[in-house]
Amino acid sequence: MSATGTGERLLDIRGLKTHFKTDDGWVHAVDGVDIALDAGETLGVVGESGCGKTITAMSTLKLIPMPPGRIVAGQILWRGRDIVPLTSDEMRSIRAKEIAIVFQEPMTSLNPVYTVGDQIGEVIRQHEGLNKKQTLDRTIEMLRLVHIPNPERRVNDYPHQFSGGMRQRVMIAMALSCNPKLLIADEPTTALDVTIQAQILELLAEMKSKLGMAVMLITHAMGVVAETCQRVVVMYAGKVVEEAPVRELFRNPRHPYTQGLIRSIPRIDLAAVKKTRLEAIGGVVPRLIDPAPGCRFAARCRFAKGICSEATPELREVAPGHKVACVLA
């Protein structure tokens, strides 16, 4: 249990497995993930491209296209209630109202044929039962909150009239408009200019301090994690390999993969704003189609031994709040 949040356990993902059917077999995109999050907490999820961060986030909102996707095992407890068995229709009252998400690509995440006011107002009307006038007022208020100049005029503009950074602000306004308890930000700055990235991260921090929601921040950048998160989950090839409070993780990384990640930072002081892609570690991610048993990092691990490829190492608590999946730890 982490002591960093303000109490209530909001999200508890247990043994989640989300697989995709392809012509070559089942892709084990997420293959046994445990993530817990308390109210008010900021959790970082890191890992290199393709390790299953987005699929984990999308599974949490049940936004995985099925088929080809399928949640084959595990539970996703949202405030104590398992949402895996819920139908898409039953999920509607949770989406945006309790768990909201901001995607990586602000340029394509807004519908080009409706005004931003329409798209934000749509969420508000859906969940808050306000009339037209009240919805408009709330929309303008949200745009002002995320520092969009001239919100009264801008509500009537279309997405193509906004820059990338401004669109991401619109996305954030939309996500926060129903006061969700959890905001999932899936690499919200990766697609943006360097200077804009810092502004968006700043905005997220400001929103968090104003509205107090929990945040799950998915990112490539270890520097961003160090600055903004209280706890970090490190993912590798569909699995969680390490989890710890942020200071503990940076001081005392136990998993060889995490160690590699952290070793790849120091040269870049601008890590917070630069895309610190985590490919600094040699070798490639293993196939996710019908993966072999054993530690998935073995092929790239300096410390790999015989037993590493016999059975998959379990995620074990090695110190308070610090969990590692490695035979060495």
Next chain:
Amino acid sequence: MSQYLLRRLLIALPSLLGISVVLFTILALAPGDPFEELATNPAIPPEVREALRVKFGLDDPVWTRYFRWLTAMLQGDWGFSFASRVDVDELILGRVPTTLIVIGSSQLLALLVALPVGVIAATRPYSIFDQIANTLAFIGFSLPTFFTGLLLILVFSIYLDWLPFVYRADVPGSGWPWLWEHIKQAIMPVLVLGLFQGASMTRYVRSATLDVIRLDYVTTARSKGLRERVVIVKHVVRNSLIPVVTLVALQMPAVFGGAIVTEQIFRVPGIGSLLISAILANDTPVIMGVTFVFAILVILFNLIADVLYGWLDPRISYR
């Protein structure tokens, strides 16, 4: 938006002018003219024939004749039909409504079939519904209209004797029975044209919808907790209609071409069958008039498509 429309209109006028030049030149170069019959008729002396040719200016250079035709046409004088002995504009105007009714209702039918079927098929790709819809669409646009037309006539007019197989513009009577007669005779041509159009349109709608449905903003819409129906109708269909409108507009000339054949099969007294009989009679002013009206209609439908396009996609009218 109004500026955008104005621009479109200004482009339409020169296109019409260009089309009329091409049409006129081709018709002028084509062998045969309405006086050919007179030439072989021994009862008419050569001097009379010559005088007639001069009177109608048939031997002037092409461009002189073109400008004569253009100025007359702009003043509402579309020429005289040698074969039917009426003014061309009168002849055409009398037949345009029939063609418009048949084509209009068949396009409407096509849309009513293609939209829901295409969208539902795209939301459940490779399902049974999708596969049946795909197969039917494939059959639908593989069968030529003259074949399905004759088949329908055979079944419903000759075998079952439910529907008339000759279309009459002047149905006697009034009120409901009159309307019913009209509907009854329009059913088969509208069905043939509409389903043919609907088949290819269904495929457009399906593929356009499939393209849109996996875009990021659709996932965004779902993440907002909207009803699936709202996600599909509001966020998907409006966007997938944009390419469909373009395709349908591009297809308009083919639609009119198909209408000519269908009018011929069901003896619909529209401008399509008028064109065929005018060609057979070498009635140049009527041929010119009808083809020009077809050109106007095609350009008109393109204008409508442009309006729809601008309405569907705000990025267009802002440009």
